[in-house]
Amino acid sequence: MKSNLVALAAGALFAVGLVVSGMAQPAKVQGFLDLTGDWDASLALVMVGAISVHATALRLIARRRAPLFMPSFQPRQTKAIDGQLLLGAATFGAGWGLAGYCPGPAFVAVGGASPSALVFVVAMTAGMLVHRQLQARARAVRSPSAT
Amino acid sequence: MHGFTPLSSLLGGALIGLAISLVLLTHGRAAGISGLWAGVLRPSSDRTFRVWFFAGLIGAGLVMRAIFPQAFGAGPTAPLGLIAVAGLLVGYGTRLGGGCTSGHGVCGNSRLEARSIAATVTFMLTGALAVFALRALS
Numbered sequence: 425m426k427s428n429l430v431a432l433a434a435g436a437l438f439a440v441g442l443v444v445s446g447m448a449q450p451a452k453v454q455g456f457l458d459l460t461g462d463w464d465a466s467l468a469l470v471m472v473g474a475i476s477v478h479a480t481a482l483r484l485i486a487r488r489r490a491p492l493f494m495p496s497f498q499p500r501q502t503k504a505i506d507g508q509l510l511l512g513a514a515t516f517g518a519g520w521g522l523a524g525y526c527p528g529p530a531f532v533a534v535g536g537a538s539p540s541a542l543v544f545v546v547a548m549t550a551g552m553l554v555h556r557q558l559q560a561r562a563r564a565v566r567s568p569s570a571t
Numbered sequence: 572m573h574g575f576t577p578l579s580s581l582l583g584g585a586l587i588g589l590a591i592s593l594v595l596l597t598h599g600r601a602a603g604i605s606g607l608w609a610g611v612l613r614p615s616s617d618r619t620f621r622v623w624f625f626a627g628l629i630g631a632g633l634v635m636r637a638i639f640p641q642a643f644g645a646g647p648t649a650p651l652g653l654i655a656v657a658g659l660l661v662g663y664g665t666r667l668g669g670g671c672t673s674g675h676g677v678c679g680n681s682r683l684e685a686r687s688i689a690a691t692v693t694f695m696l697t698g699a700l701a702v703f704a705l706r707a708l709s
């Protein structure tokens with residue numbers, strides 16, 4: 425139960441951070457990405473603030489053997505940079521620019537009763553499921569005996 | 572420059588960093604929103620944690636809308652069809668690339684992971700291109 429309440433609090437804190445920072449305002453996000461127009465640099469500072477805090481906390485947390493509510497820390501990905509990573513990031517960036525939403529702010533705005541955010545989250549979920557289906561199909565093609 | 576908000580953006584960013592650190596300290600995992608959501612959609616061992624996290628994320632949005640409606644700005648200006656296309660691209664792209672602005676942009680970059688730095692540069696560039704195209708067409 426304690427673990428669930430901490431998860432609830434972490435989600436809420438994340439949401440407050442997104443709203444305070446301006447990330448939940450699509451027009452502001454697009455102003456940040458509008459390098460050739462009337463550029464609003466504010467959102468670069470969101471990343472500066474978040475990374476400063478997290479990079480510092482990481483060092484302190486790394487001294488622990490295990491997290492508070494789990495037996496061990498999840499290992500980080502160690503894959504090299506590949507085409508999938510770059511193509512995926514490029515695709516994500518295009519969608520982020522078009523709508524002004526990345527995943528976190530879209531969920532917060534669903535709570536804020538925005539119909540566009542709801543459309544965005546439903547479509548994003550569909551995009552994730554499409555990816556999963558294609559992956560499962562690719563695996564089945566690679567090893568037909570497995571199914 | 573229009574609407575520059577350095578202090579609130581820095582403060583909001585620090586709160587996001589704190590939330591991500593809290594998840595690492597208690598649950599031992601990176602709090603990337605797209606990855607967490609993908610794990611809600613399929614059976615996963617820590618699904619309960621994920622569902623509670625999203626309850627907090629969406630619930631806080633609800634509360635903030637009630638007490639401070641202007642926090643969300645004017646909302647997106649794009650028509651709903653374009654929003655849906657954008658959502659599809661974000662959903663597919665974040666799974667293919669293994670992260671979004673939180674997973675790569677904050678968690679991975681804080682560890683100076685080459686994959687996350689490459690992803691961040693890439694999504695910033697195509698995001699800027701998308702906005703450039705939108706501005707040019709409207």
